[in-house]
Amino acid sequence: MTVIEVKALSYRYPKSPGSNLKDISFAVRQGEIFLLAGETGSGKSTLISVLCGLIPYEAGGEFKGLVKVLGKTWPISPVKLFPEVTVVFQSPAEQLLADTVFAEVAFGLENLGLSKEVVTKRVKKALAEVGLSGYEAREISSLSGGERQRVAIAQALAVSPKLLLLDEPLSQLDPKAAQTVMDILKSLASQGITIVIAEHRLEYVLPRVDRLLYLEGGKAKFLGKPKDFTPPKKEVNPLPSPPKGQKAVEIKNLYFSYPKRPPLFNGLNFSFYENERVALLGPNGSGKTTFLHLLAGLKKPVKGAIRYLLPQDKKRFALALLLQDPDLMLIRTKVAEELSFSLENLGFTRKEIEPRVSQVAKELHLFDKLKRAPFSLSRGERLRVALGALLTGRPQVLLLDEPTTAQDPKNALRLFKAIGAELVVFSTHDEDLAYALATRILRFEKGKIEEETR
Amino acid sequence: MKSLHPYTKFILVFVISGLSVLLDQAFSLMALALGSVFLFLAAWPSRSWLKGFFLLVSTTVWGIMISQGLFYQDFPRTIVFCLVPPSETFPGLCFIKEGFRYGFIQSLRFVAALSAGAYLINSTSTEMLFRAVGALPLPRGLSLMAAASVRALPRLAEDLHLVRQALRLRGYRPFRRGLIYTLRTEMAVVYPLLVRAIRDSRALADTLLTRGFDPLAPAKNYFLPPWPRMERALSLVLMGLLLAIFLGKILFWAYLQGVFYAEVLRPFYAFFRKYV
Numbered sequence: 245m246t247v248i249e250v251k252a253l254s255y256r257y258p259k260s261p262g263s264n265l266k267d268i269s270f271a272v273r274q275g276e277i278f279l280l281a282g283e284t285g286s287g288k289s290t291l292i293s294v295l296c297g298l299i300p301y302e303a304g305g306e307f308k309g310l311v312k313v314l315g316k317t318w319p320i321s322p323v324k325l326f327p328e329v330t331v332v333f334q335s336p337a338e339q340l341l342a343d344t345v346f347a348e349v350a351f352g353l354e355n356l357g358l359s360k361e362v363v364t365k366r367v368k369k370a371l372a373e374v375g376l377s378g379y380e381a382r383e384i385s386s387l388s389g390g391e392r393q394r395v396a397i398a399q400a401l402a403v404s405p406k407l408l409l410l411d412e413p414l415s416q417l418d419p420k421a422a423q424t425v426m427d428i429l430k431s432l433a434s435q436g437i438t439i440v441i442a443e444h445r446l447e448y449v450l451p452r453v454d455r456l457l458y459l460e461g462g463k464a465k466f467l468g469k470p471k472d473f474t475p476p477k478k479e480v481n482p483l484p485s486p487p488k489g490q491k492a493v494e495i496k497n498l499y500f501s502y503p504k505r506p507p508l509f510n511g512l513n514f515s516f517y518e519n520e521r522v523a524l525l526g527p528n529g530s531g532k533t534t535f536l537h538l539l540a541g542l543k544k545p546v547k548g549a550i551r552y553l554l555p556q557d558k559k560r561f562a563l564a565l566l567l568q569d570p571d572l573m574l575i576r577t578k579v580a581e582e583l584s585f586s587l588e589n590l591g592f593t594r595k596e597i598e599p600r601v602s603q604v605a606k607e608l609h610l611f612d613k614l615k616r617a618p619f620s621l622s623r624g625e626r627l628r629v630a631l632g633a634l635l636t637g638r639p640q641v642l643l644l645d646e647p648t649t650a651q652d653p654k655n656a657l658r659l660f661k662a663i664g665a666e667l668v669v670f671s672t673h674d675e676d677l678a679y680a681l682a683t684r685i686l687r688f689e690k691g692k693i694e695e696e697t698r
Numbered sequence: 699m700k701s702l703h704p705y706t707k708f709i710l711v712f713v714i715s716g717l718s719v720l721l722d723q724a725f726s727l728m729a730l731a732l733g734s735v736f737l738f739l740a741a742w743p744s745r746s747w748l749k750g751f752f753l754l755v756s757t758t759v760w761g762i763m764i765s766q767g768l769f770y771q772d773f774p775r776t777i778v779f780c781l782v783p784p785s786e787t788f789p790g791l792c793f794i795k796e797g798f799r800y801g802f803i804q805s806l807r808f809v810a811a812l813s814a815g816a817y818l819i820n821s822t823s824t825e826m827l828f829r830a831v832g833a834l835p836l837p838r839g840l841s842l843m844a845a846a847s848v849r850a851l852p853r854l855a856e857d858l859h860l861v862r863q864a865l866r867l868r869g870y871r872p873f874r875r876g877l878i879y880t881l882r883t884e885m886a887v888v889y890p891l892l893v894r895a896i897r898d899s900r901a902l903a904d905t906l907l908t909r910g911f912d913p914l915a916p917a918k919n920y921f922l923p924p925w926p927r928m929e930r931a932l933s934l935v936l937m938g939l940l941l942a943i944f945l946g947k948i949l950f951w952a953y954l955q956g957v958f959y960a961e962v963l964r965p966f967y968a969f970f971r972k973y974v
Contacts, residue, residue: 296908326910339905343825350921355910360921399909542863565867571893572857573864575886588879589869619893637869 247407247438248272248295253309255290255299264290265462268309272440272455274406277433279449279470280442282459283652284624288442289334291459292411295440296331297322314406327356327403332396332410345371345387345395346380352403370402374428388529390421397428401437408432410441414448419675421527422448446475480653480680483660489518491553492641492667493539498548500531500538508534511548512693514686516667518554521660523678524671525696526688532671533568535688536643539669540565554640554666559590564639564665568646570630571619579605579621579629580614586637597636604632607662609655624651628659635662644670648677656681699740700821703925704830707818709933710737714814716940718807720947724799726973727806734813741821751816755809762808763801770797829922839913846902850895857894861887946970 248271255265265287272278280288293299297320300307311318314328322329330352333339342348349370353363371377374394384392393413400408410429414422422445430452433439443449450456450470458466458473466473493516501507508531516522524532537543539550540563556562564586567573576582583601592600605611608628613621618629631647642665648656653676660668660681672678678685685696702710714734721727735755743751767778768791776795784790822830828845832838865883872880950970952958 298904298907302904302907322904322907323910323912326908331908333901333905335901339901341902341905342828343823347825347829347921351911352909355912355915357915363921403910540867542860561867561869563867565864567860567864569894571897572861572890573868574893575861575865575883575889577889585870586868588875589871619889633868 245274246271247274247314248440249310249312251310253294253311255294255308256306257303258305260305263462265294268464270457270464270467272438274438275433275436276454277429277439277441277452279453279456280440280459281444281446281456283444285622286459287462288444288459289411292331292409292440292442294318296329296409297325327352327405329407329409330400330403330405332400332408332413334411339396340384340392343383344380345376345382345384348384348395349399349402352399356403366402370398373401373432374398375424388527390424390527393421393425394428397425401432405437407438407440410439412443413441414443414445419448426452450475480657480677482680483521483657485683486519488520489666491515492518494551494553496549496551498538498550499546500534500543501546516669518666520684521668521682522670522684522686523682524669524686524688525675525678530688532688533645536565536645536669536671540643552641557640561586561590561634561637561639563641563643564634564637565643566631566634566645566647570627573630573633574618574626577617578614579610579616579618582618582629582633583636585633590637600636604635604662608632609658624655627651631659635664639665641665641667641669644668646671646673648672648674653677699737699817700742703923703929704822704826705925706929706933707822708830709936711814711818713936713940715811717943718810720943721974722803723973724803724806727803727810731806731810731813734810734817738813738817738820741817743820747816747820755812758808759802759805762805763798766801766804767793767797770794770800772796833922837913838911838915842911842913850898854891854895857891858887861890943974947974950974
């Protein structure tokens with residue numbers, strides 16, 4: 245039985261300069277795991293939004309072509325598709341509504357007006373299916389990223405959907421959690437649930453999907469079985485490793501723990517050197533962001549010390565940090581002003597600022613966007629603006645929290661080439677990129693940090 | 699105190715707020731404010747909560763007392779001392795004893811209500827608050843909106859802290875580049891917070907739409923723990939007390955205005971004059 249039928253679908257978001265989906269056609273049968281693949285910005289999430297009814301019903305824009313899901317023809321309100329079609333969005337943090345696991349999974353069931361007994365029974369069943377039995381009373385805020393993702397899947401499953409849509413469910417997961425999620429999806433498909441998954445981390449999904457549609461710039465580039473598909477190679481030539489310089493940062497006997505939680509770091513001892521690019525790898529919640537915040541002085545260690553040993557230069561930042569959500573760093577109305585901010589604070593004159601801003605903008609491919617408002621740019625471009633705003637201050641030590649998110653490998657490489665800092669420490673989930681970009685790898689797991697040879 | 703049923707807590711907050719409006723005597727208001735502060739403390743607030751609470755209480759009490767002490771307009775007025783003595787052209791800026799007293803009474807009202815509110819928020823999880831409000835005979839949309847806004851506040855505070863730290867790391871120091879630059883930068887902090895709030899609310903709306911949420915559906919009290927009989931009885935007594943004081947106030951007002959007087963109520967009038 246055909247569950248999804250899409251014919252000659254084209255779509256353009258309101259105010260978008262061009263089409264976001266162009267002439268897409270495919271069909272999905274019951275019980276299939278169907279993959280929407282492609283790089284960031286290729287149209288995967290847009291297609292998920294179409295299939296759950298948000299496009300065009302909520303988003304507006306120009307919509308052409310035929311979309312039919314479970315016999316219902318588009319445009320249609322997402323409310324009318326519930327509970328037959330459920331969706332797990334990209335970021336579980338934005339999707340989860342309740343404080344406890346039970347309440348979260350029960351939310352959709354309560355909306356269906358089911359009795360208390362049925363709700364309780366179905367919540368238990370859904371949690372068991374995702375391997376979270378006994379988690380009912382746990383607070384969502386106490387869960388790891390992988391566990392939250394499983395709660396998000398459980399809430400979608402609890403209402404017994406016929407079609408489950410997942411938008412990049414693995415994007416924030418470590419390899420182990422990603423494998424677990426894919427195993428869960430495989431078992432659901434064997435029960436007759438049709439699954440459409442948008443994902444760009446092909447290494448985890450390709451072996452487990454039945455068919456895939458590969459998108460590039462909103463167009464279908466491949467439709468068929470995984471065995472006939474050759475994933476485009478990640479063209480990341482490893483960056484050269486310059487010889488190690490003098491000691492730049494020294495961490496001595498560092499202890500840190502959050503209130504009411506077990507200690508995160510127990511007596512860390514590390515030294516970082518000039519010309520190093522250190523990648524921090526590890527599962528969500530393993531302490532990568534906390535480590536960067538400790539290095540930046542945003543958090544205070546319970547015990548121990550972090551010493552910066554490079555000679556200070558008043559015309560440069562000793563230290564800069566790119567936050568995981570770079571949007572929190574954008575405070576000006578134009579990209580050029582955003583890039584100037586650090587230099588203004590360092591006391592540079594307008595004459596000195598302009599060439600520095602132009603140079604950084606060129607290096608980060610932002611020159612034609614200097615007059616645009618930062619928040620009118622794409623996610624990847626906003627990240628480059630936030631980074632550029634730090635780079636103009638020529639930091640000696642640069643800390644980057646997930647700088648590879650929403651960047652394709654070429655952009656990530658360009659980004660790192662533009663960095664002139666003496667020491668770069670960055671966290672990432674993309675292991676391939678980490679090995680290509682870093683001179684040294686630190687792996688965080690269960691309160692321990694282990695060094696890996698590159 | 700922390701483990702009381704949310705409905706009991708609602709009633710406690712309602713009664714304390716009601717009494718803070720009805721009572722006028724400093725002694726009674728002081729007792730009410732102390733009781734309310736005790737309620738808040740008995741819920742074992744965290745150190746940061748305590749710090750914020752006492753800062754707010756002390757600044758409010760002193761702020762109201764000083765402003766009333768300085769700008770009290772009623773009579774009689776007893777001057778304690780003058781900052782600027784009166785002259786032929788200037789009435790003077792003096793501290794008035796009755797103004798202090800009036801300010802103290804007003805601040806006690808505020809402290810009582812504030813402590814009760816702080817007790818409710820600090821001792822009840824958002825989840826339970828949502829469920830309790832959701833069980834009231836109101837559309838679900840209203841209770842969800844209330845819960846979402848309560849939940850958004852800590853996140854907003856966290857984001858604001860992070861934005862300010864990020865500015866510091868970009869070399870920004872308030873007033874270093876002049877007042878205008880500082881004001882401009884401080885105001886611009888709202889920009890990322892607003893964008894993030896809009897983004898979050900859109901995500902919330904999309905989530906609700908795709909999870910079959912109907913804002914006009916009637917409330918349900920699924921999974922709200924039963925209201926213990928003892929607490930129900932206590933709540934009834936408290937509500938009765940509030941109602942009795944309210945009716946007594948009307949009776950006392952009628953006596954003061956010469957609308958109604960009964961000889962038999964003389965002890966009642968004396969009690970209300972002295973304590974209420």
